[in-house]
Amino acid sequence: MKYGKILFALLAIALVMSGCAKKEDAAVAPAAPAFRIGLVTDLGGIDDKSFNQSTWEGVVRFAQANGLKQGTDYKYLQSSAEADYVPNLSTFADEKLDLIVAPGFLFEKAMGEVADKYPQQKLLVIDTVVQKPNVVSAVFAEHEGSFLVGVAAGLKAKADGKNILGFIGGMQFPLIERFQAGFEQGVKAVFPEARILVDYAGDFGAPDKGQALAQKQYNAGAYIIFHAAGGTGNGLIKEAKERSEKGDIRWAIGVDKDQYADGAYGAGKSAVLTSMLKRVDVAAHDVAVMAKNGQFPGGTVKVFSLANNGVGIPETNPNLSADIVAQVKTFAQQVTSGARTISEVPAK
Amino acid sequence: MRDFILILPSVLMMAAPILIAAMGGLVSERSGVSNIALEGLMGIGAFTAATAHYFMEAGAGPASVWLALAFGLLAGMAVSLIHAFASVSLGADQVISGTGINLLAIGVPVFLSQIIFRMERTQPFRIGMMPGPGGVYPTAYVALVVVLLTWYVLYKRPLGLRLRACGEHPQAAAGAGIDVRAMRYGAVLASGALAGLAGACLVLTQTIQYTQNTINGAGFIALAAVSFGRWLPKGVTGASLLFGGAVALAIYMVNVEALRRLPPEFFSVLPYLITLVTLVAFSGKDWAPQAIGKAFDKGRS
Numbered sequence: 001m002k003y004g005k006i007l008f009a010l011l012a013i014a015l016v017m018s019g020c021a022k023k024e025d026a027a028v029a030p031a032a033p034a035f036r037i038g039l040v041t042d043l044g045g046i047d048d049k050s051f052n053q054s055t056w057e058g059v060v061r062f063a064q065a066n067g068l069k070q071g072t073d074y075k076y077l078q079s080s081a082e083a084d085y086v087p088n089l090s091t092f093a094d095e096k097l098d099l100i101v102a103p104g105f106l107f108e109k110a111m112g113e114v115a116d117k118y119p120q121q122k123l124l125v126i127d128t129v130v131q132k133p134n135v136v137s138a139v140f141a142e143h144e145g146s147f148l149v150g151v152a153a154g155l156k157a158k159a160d161g162k163n164i165l166g167f168i169g170g171m172q173f174p175l176i177e178r179f180q181a182g183f184e185q186g187v188k189a190v191f192p193e194a195r196i197l198v199d200y201a202g203d204f205g206a207p208d209k210g211q212a213l214a215q216k217q218y219n220a221g222a223y224i225i226f227h228a229a230g231g232t233g234n235g236l237i238k239e240a241k242e243r244s245e246k247g248d249i250r251w252a253i254g255v256d257k258d259q260y261a262d263g264a265y266g267a268g269k270s271a272v273l274t275s276m277l278k279r280v281d282v283a284a285h286d287v288a289v290m291a292k293n294g295q296f297p298g299g300t301v302k303v304f305s306l307a308n309n310g311v312g313i314p315e316t317n318p319n320l321s322a323d324i325v326a327q328v329k330t331f332a333q334q335v336t337s338g339a340r341t342i343s344e345v346p347a348k
Numbered sequence: 349m350r351d352f353i354l355i356l357p358s359v360l361m362m363a364a365p366i367l368i369a370a371m372g373g374l375v376s377e378r379s380g381v382s383n384i385a386l387e388g389l390m391g392i393g394a395f396t397a398a399t400a401h402y403f404m405e406a407g408a409g410p411a412s413v414w415l416a417l418a419f420g421l422l423a424g425m426a427v428s429l430i431h432a433f434a435s436v437s438l439g440a441d442q443v444i445s446g447t448g449i450n451l452l453a454i455g456v457p458v459f460l461s462q463i464i465f466r467m468e469r470t471q472p473f474r475i476g477m478m479p480g481p482g483g484v485y486p487t488a489y490v491a492l493v494v495v496l497l498t499w500y501v502l503y504k505r506p507l508g509l510r511l512r513a514c515g516e517h518p519q520a521a522a523g524a525g526i527d528v529r530a531m532r533y534g535a536v537l538a539s540g541a542l543a544g545l546a547g548a549c550l551v552l553t554q555t556i557q558y559t560q561n562t563i564n565g566a567g568f569i570a571l572a573a574v575s576f577g578r579w580l581p582k583g584v585t586g587a588s589l590l591f592g593g594a595v596a597l598a599i600y601m602v603n604v605e606a607l608r609r610l611p612p613e614f615f616s617v618l619p620y621l622i623t624l625v626t627l628v629a630f631s632g633k634d635w636a637p638q639a640i641g642k643a644f645d646k647g648r649s
Binding site: 171212246 | 357361467474476478556599602603
């Protein structure tokens with residue numbers, strides 16, 4: 001039976017490998033183009049409908065505006081394990097690309113290492129800070145975007161005669177607390193009497209916890225819940241859909257990307273009121289433009305806020321009335337003009 | 349304690365898939381085949397159910413959820429055939445074979461999602477399983493039926509006695525005229541079917557699509573529940589409910605004003621802490637089936 005074991009092990013290995021074979025975008029020899037840019041994905045993959053995909057869209061937008069060719073001038077490498085980060089970044093650095101982009105805070109350590117190893121290489125890391133002279137760190141003013149969805153949620157709740165709202169965070173640390181702080185200030189700005197329930201799931205990838213927390217908050221009377229919890233938020237959206245489907249209308253607010261489609265139920269309805277967008281594509285695009293124009297701000301932290309379209313709500317919000325959208329815009333202007341400042345820490 | 353009533357649907361929602369998968373593990377292990385592939389088989393079931401439901405939802409209406417559960421069950425059973433073949437027919441190391449399936453279950457759904465949906469997860473379905481009266485999902489009743497059926501077959505039918513004999517002393521069972529291999533094949537397939545069903549229940553009640561971390565360790569928790577529950581249906585049921593309850597408890601304990609001062613990490617750790625403490629408190633002699641994990645060899649005595 002010895003051969004059986006070996007045969008089986010080989011079979012298993014072969015099958016697993018066939019599952020993850022499609023990994024690299026063709027890395028063909030370059031023909032000395034004007035500007036070359038590469039993206040290294042984190043574990044989520046290029047089509048994760050989230051950070052990787054949005055960042056890639058920003059790269060593609062830049063590339064198309066400049067007539068670059070995919071595969072030679074702009075390309076991506078997928079990481080299938082955290083151990084791939086440094087090798088993938090180094091591969092692009094060895095090819096001497098003009099700019100290498102990496103989305104997500106998971107890259108923090110790998111970016112620092114590669115920045116030291118290739119001091120001439122221009123690097124962009126998104127959503128975290130790496131203090132190296134050749135790295136630009138793009139971060140977002142999440143509290144400003146969250147403020148806007150808070151305004152929208154407050155107005156919606158007030159219009160429908162409800163006074164309890166909710167917030168579900170992934171893990172409790174300053175970055176996620178910025179979402180909470182902005183949301184609370186937004187709600188209070190238009191609806192001071194409203195109560196806001198706050199819970200942290202302690203996990204970004206546990207929809208079951210998200211759903212249980214949503215059940216708890218909805219049972220306690222919450223009408224609209226905003227989540228900053230990644231995959232955990234899927235549980236919230238599911239709970240909102242189910243209740244709304246049964247006639248008990250409740251809303252969820254999406255995060256990072258426009259989650260309207262995730263909330264679809266019934267005939268053309270969605271339980272996602274609006275979403276707090278983090279425009280990683282804007283960050284990738286804008287920094288690429290700066291690098292191309294010879295103005296690469298190496299060693300600095302670029303904040304993408306309402307003022308430079310780095311955060312905000314989607315262009316279309318079918319669930320918000322024109323009046324609410326107009327009021328949200330007014331508040332957005334107050335923030336960008338400096339007339340109103342949003343605190344990054346939640347009120348105790 | 350109004351909160352206690354409100355917490356119950358959450359507990360049942362989280363415990364049901366663990367319970368169903370654990371019953372699968374119980375059946376397989378009582379026949380003498382350890383099945384650490386529960387996690388992977390749940391993943392296969394979840395992926396299949398999410399995909400089937402996505403495509404059938406518009407056409408089949410409310411029946412779609414139940415058909416999706418059936419597809420999840422069949423997919424789990426089909427993949428467990430690999431485990432049965434490797435560990436029963438080939439006499440391979442059952443841990444290796446189970447690990448193989450767990451690895452396979454990471455790659456295959458992602459690979460198939462790439463082909464079917466052109467992304468690394470399934471398209472979100474519109475509405476999953478709807479909760480019934482009191483906010484309790486029908487999966488709780490499915491789990492109840494599975495537990496009762498498992499108990500009845502294992503302890504009240506001759507088939508169950510034979511199956512358990514294969515796990516305790518297969519040579520003696522063979523001497524009594526039982527086809528040990530057929531029995532073990534059946535047990536592994538049954539456990540695959542239940543794990544697939546569990547994965548399907550999980551994806552249809554707890555989330556809106558299949559992603560790489562949908563199962564998130566539930567299969568391993570089910571595996572722990574089997575040994576923690578001393579390979580007995582009532583013990584395993586209690587263990588599964590404890591796991592589900594601990595997670596839900598952590599969520600609701602935050603509401604108690606006096607406990608708010610504790611760091612949030614405390615509540616995240618709580619389910620595992622409760623599990624560890626109970627495990628230590630209830631540990632003692634070895635309750636595992638005697639012949640578990642050993643390939644059946646007619647010639648040995």
